Amino acid sequence: MDKLLKAEKAILAFLEDYAKGYKNSPDGLDTQLIVDPKRHHYQLLRIGWSNKKFVHFCVFHFDIKGDKIWVQVNETEELIVDELARRGISPADIELGFQPEYLRGAGLPAAFA
Amino acid sequence: MDKLLKAEKAILAFLEDYAKGYKNSPDGLDTQLIVDPKRHHYQLLRIGWSNKKFVHFCVFHFDIKGDKIWVQVNETEELIVDELARRGISPADIELGFQPEYLRGAGLPAAFA
Numbered sequence A, B: 001m002d003k004l005l006k007a008e009k010a011i012l013a014f015l016e017d018y019a020k021g022y023k024n025s026p027d028g029l030d031t032q033l034i035v036d037p038k039r040h041h042y043q044l045l046r047i048g049w050s051n052k053k054f055v056h057f058c059v060f061h062f063d064i065k066g067d068k069i070w071v072q073v074n075e076t077e078e079l080i081v082d083e084l085a086r087r088g089i090s091p092a093d094i095e096l097g098f099q100p101e102y103l104r105g106a107g108l109p110a111a112f113a
Helices: A003-020 A080-086 B003-020 B080-085
Strands: A030-036 A041-050 A053-065 A068-074 A094-096 B030-036 B041-050 B053-065 B068-074 B094-096
Touching: A003 A030, A003 A041, A003 A053, A003 A068, A003 A080, A030 B041, A041 B030, A053 B053, A068 A080, A080 A094, B003 B030, B003 B041, B003 B053, B003 B068, B003 B080, B068 B080, B080 B094
Parallel strands: A068 A094, B068 B094
Antiparallel strands: A030 A041, A030 B030, A041 A053, A053 A068, B030 B041, B041 B053, B053 B068
């Protein structure tokens, strides 16, 4: 399978699986899956009015740039690399955009390894 | 023209025009236009590393739901209703989602009218 299609498929499968957890959420928020198939941006968003406050919360944001998946936002404790690996993506093809460049690709600091 | 297509065209024209203002921005951030043509979500996002901090900032977020354009996020002082009206959209077809329901459609409070 084409690498880009495979990456997109894995991201969408993960986001759709994760979104199921909000199905019976009592907070009244909508869950938006946002897919830009042309520019390769993917988000899971929680949006709406809850407790008289407006909420616009990006849970996950992925981009595909070149042959890499960039994780730009992960507001959960899900281990994205593991989740995508389980869906056929090599960890070497994932960059954590929210990590500073000096940490990226370096693996975990020794204290956490 | 089909109403949905017309709404989409107006939103994209506005977002693309607005994005031009970031072209020579010195902050090093990327400007992402996000278009989900299937679910009808539209965003303009600023993203990346600036001054050693990671920025993920949604400038605008529009949805098309039914025959209305919902403005979910506007982090600028642009008057969205005017901007969309200039692009052929009737103010009656625009809802400000970030305003509480009791204000929506009521127009400005008397003090501002």
